[in-house]
Every structure is written in C-alpha cells, then in structure tokens.
Amino acid sequence: QSxxxxxxxxxxxxxxxxxxxxxxxxxxxGAEYDVFWYQQLPGTAPKLLIYANTNRPSGVPDRFSGSxxxxxxxxxxxxxxxxxxxxxxxxxxxxxxxxxxVFGGGTKVTVL
Amino acid sequence: EVQLxxxxxxxxxxxxSLRLSCTASGFTFSAYGMSWVRQAPGKGLEWLAYISGGxxxxxxxxxxxxxxxxxxxxxxxxxxxxxxxxxxxxxxIYYCVRDVGYDRNANxxxxxxxxxxxxxxxxxx
Numbered sequence: 001q002s003x004x005x006x007x008x009x010x011x012x013x014x015x016x017x018x019x020x021x022x023x024x025x026x027x028x029x030g031a032e033y034d035v036f037w038y039q040q041l042p043g044t045a046p047k048l049l050i051y052a053n054t055n056r057p058s059g060v061p062d063r064f065s066g067s068x069x070x071x072x073x074x075x076x077x078x079x080x081x082x083x084x085x086x087x088x089x090x091x092x093x094x095x096x097x098x099x100x101x102v103f104g105g106g107t108k109v110t111v112l
Numbered sequence: 113e114v115q116l117x118x119x120x121x122x123x124x125x126x127x128x129s130l131r132l133s134c135t136a137s138g139f140t141f142s143a144y145g146m147s148w149v150r151q152a153p154g155k156g157l158e159w160l161a162y163i164s165g166g167x168x169x170x171x172x173x174x175x176x177x178x179x180x181x182x183x184x185x186x187x188x189x190x191x192x193x194x195x196x197x198x199x200x201x202x203x204x205i206y207y208c209v210r211d212v213g214y215d216r217n218a219n220x221x222x223x224x225x226x227x228x229x230x231x232x233x234x235x236x237x
Contacts, residue, residue: 002156032217038157038224045207045227046157052216057225089157093221100173101147101159101222 003028003097004090004104011110012080020107022073022090028102030071033093037066037075040106041086049088050075077109085111114138114226116208121231128198128235134191134208134228142166142186145211147224148193150204158204161193162211162222198235205230 005023012018022035029035037050048057050066053073065076073092077084090104120132132148148160161182162171170182181194191208209224 031219033219034216034221034223036223045229046224047227048223048225051212051223051225052221091157091223093219095219097174098171099220100171101162103157103159106156 002105003094003102006104006107009108011112013112014080016080017078020075020088022104024071027096028092028094031095035068035073036091038089080111082111116228118208118228118231121233123234124198125237126235129196132193132206136189141189146191147209147211149207149209152204200235203235205232
C-alpha cells in the first residue's frame with residue numbers, strides 16, 4: 001500500500017466543489033515536507049497541478065487549490081468540469097525512507 | 113518548451129535487461145536533476161531513481177536498488193535507466209521527469225514539473 005492515503009474515488013456533478021484528501025504521517029507531511037498534486041487525464045502522462053502545498057503552475061486554472069494541515073493535505077476543485085475527469089495523485093517525501101519521494105495511491109474523479 | 117521523449121521500452125523475458133533513454137530539449141539539461149517514475153497497468157505512480165544535474169548525487173528506491181542504474185550524458189541532453197534482472201512486476205510505463213528540488217523547513221523537497229509521454233516495458237515469457 002501507498003505511504004500517503006487517498007480515497008479511491010470521488011465524484012461530483014458539473015459546477016460542484018469536490019475535495020480529495022491525502023493523509024500522511026509524522027515522517028512525511030507531518031514532518032513539514034511539502035505536498036504536490038498531479039492530474040492524469042485518460043491516456044496521458046501526469047501533469048503537475050499544485051506545488052509546494054498551495055501554488056499553481058502557470059496555466060493551471062484557479063479552480064484548483066491546495067491546502068495542508070498537520071499530517072494531511074487536500075486538493076479542492078471548484079466549478080467541476082467534464083474535462084476534470086481523471087486521476088489525481090498527491091506526492092511528498094518521507095524521512096523514514098531517507099527523504100525519498102512518495103506518492104498517494106491516486107483518486108479517480110468522476111464528473112457525473 | 114520543455115520536451116522529454118523516452119525510448120527503449122518493449123517486451124523482455126524475465127531475468128532480462130533493458131536500457132531506457134530519454135532525450136530532453138527546451139531547457140538547460142545539465143542544470144536540472146532528473147528522475148524516473150513508473151506506473152504499472154491500472155496502478156499508481158512509483159518513483160524509482162534520481163540523478164543530480166552533475167551526476168554527483170544518485171538515489172534509488174528500494175524496489176530497484178541493486179538492479180537498476182540511472183545515468184546521464186549532459187553533452188547529449190540524455191538520461192538513461194539500465195534495468196537488469198527484470199521481473200513480471202516491473203511491467204509498467206516508465207516516465208522520464210524533470211526533478212525540481214529545494215530546501216524548506218530543514219527538509220529537501222522534490223517534485224516533477226515536466227513529464228515525458230512514457231515508454232512501456234513488458235516483462236513476460
């Protein structure tokens with residue numbers, strides 16, 4: 001199983017707001033490592049969505065936002081759109097693994 | 113525009129070897145660390161290996177340590193992954209990624225801001 005825990009699936013109607021949680025521990029998110037989020041649309045490579053907990057790369061709509069608190073982080077998508085349908089992964093690093101990069105298991109977002 | 117193009121994937125028998133390549137363009141290759149990340153069919157992402165811009169720092173995930181070797185040729189803007197003793201569980205899409213690292217809160221953080229399209233490795237007899 002993954003070091004970071006995400007819900008397997010989240011769904012919402014167009015226009016709704018959804019959130020995806022990413023739960024870690026005292027050796028990763030709780031140890032003040034930053035959290036990053038990636039979006040993977042069907043048949044494509046992952047794409048960076050959020051970096052350093054809350055920041056959006058150029059070109060990422062402001063419908064996507066990230067937050068972090070304690071040993072967890074969250075990705076929120078507001079005004080859900082059909083093109084948001086895909087998989088979302090959180091990522092951090094872990095001190096018990098010599099600072100290696102770790103991923104969440106991924107969350108499938110379904111736009112109803 | 114940053115571009116990463118992987119090659120070298122294919123079908124290989126268990127116990128065999130394969131060398132993946134990644135050609136980079138659109139940025140100063142030697143200034144960036146690079147990593148390999150893989151994704152088994154229908155599964156999540158797994159970081160495998162990292163190499164710094166000058167190849168002075170190299171790290172591996174436990175799952176490939178001792179079997180895989182990451183290397184780079186900055187003169188050719190190329191990244192490589194030599195994979196040996198391949199197993200069925202190594203079947204995956206392998207992505208070349210640009211690795212951005214920084215220090216904060218006494219931690220070294222790392223993330224991947226550019227991804228290649230991936231190359232499929234299938235280990236089967």
